[in-house]
Amino acid sequence: MKHDIIILLGILLIGCQSQPIQSCSESDDLLYEQYWQFQESMLFGIGDEDTAIESLFKSAEAGYAESQSQLGGGYAYRPDLIKRKGADIDSAVIWWLKAAEQEDYVAQKELAIFHVRMKEWKQAKYWLKRAEKNGFEDETLYHEIRGYERRNVQPIPKESRIAVKQYYQFLSYVQSGYKLNFDIKNLIESAESGYVHSQTELACCYAYRPDLLGCEKPNIDSAVIWWHKAAEQDDWVAQEKLAQHYADIQDWKQAKF
Incomplete structure (x- = not known):
């Protein structure tokens, strides 16, 4: 998809002659x-x-919107592809904003997701609506935003936003195929600070990727503890994982809950 971009190229004067402006x-x-x-x-x-x-x-x-959107994604999820050492969510947001203002729905969707992760549901709702006008649909994201709105969830305070950055660093570590340097203690610290998405990811590490935590085998008990912490904050992934866990052990009362 191409966007109409008007670029004014400088005219290089050489004596009395000039270069023609590129169309x-x-x-x-x-x-x-x-x-x-x-x-x-x-x-x-x-x-x-x-x-x-x-x-x-x-x-x-x-000013090419698709490149701006791609660059934002690189900073957030695949810094290795743009020769960066780790995720830089601040730079990602800057580039997504540039693309989103040109109605790039991928950037608008990523901004909605970012603001959900910051618990800034008003901004998340704004960007999701703009993305939907450009053809994007995501019922799960919509319901997550509506949940925050109904409960009037407050945004994450500035002094606690390091937890969000640590979460994005973990995501980029995973999506790079574990090529980036990442200290798993950062994910644990983020989870312990109460950041819900890191709690869910930490639980999944205990359940499915214990090697990332330096463990030899899964620790389901620890996974359940962290899923419960996230589920109490209405994280639907954690709630789904708990339901599956209790179904597996045939605790139907808990599974139904």
């Missing part, structure tokens, strides 16, 4: 090509990786 259409095509140069490099290994990353940044900085 809007030609500029658009160039930005699109730079965007796809990155896609082809990441997906198919075509071309030089460093050049592809540079092209993505150039395209995003020139």
Whole structure:
């Protein structure tokens, strides 16, 4: 999908002569090509990786919405693809905002998710509505926002927002295929601070990936403890995991609850 972008190129004066200004259409095509140069490099290994990353940044900085959205995703979830050491959610939000204002629904959706994770349901609701106008649908996200709205959940205070950053660092660690350096103590610290999404992820580590915690085998008892903490904050993933756990041990009363 191409977006109409008007780019005014500077006129280079050499004596009394000047270079012709590149047309809007030609500029658009160039930005699109730079965007796809990155896609082809990441997906198919075509071309030089460093050049592809540079092209993505150039395209995003020139105002191409899809590149801006992609760059935001890189900072949030796959910093390794843009040669960064770890997740930088602040930079991700900056780029998503640039793309979202150009009606890129992927960026709008990511902003809605980010604000849900910050418990800023008013902003989450705003961006989800804009994304829906551009064709995005997600009933789960909608109900999560509605749940916060009904309970008038308060945003995470600034002094506690490190927990959210630690959570995104864990997500990027997992999505990179565990290539990035990440201290699992950061996830534990985030969970212990009360951050619900980290509590759910920590529970899942105990249940399914004990190796990430330095354990030899799953610890279901610990998983259940953390799922309960998250479930009490109405995290639907934790609630679903608990229901499945109690069904597995045939505790139907708890499973139904």
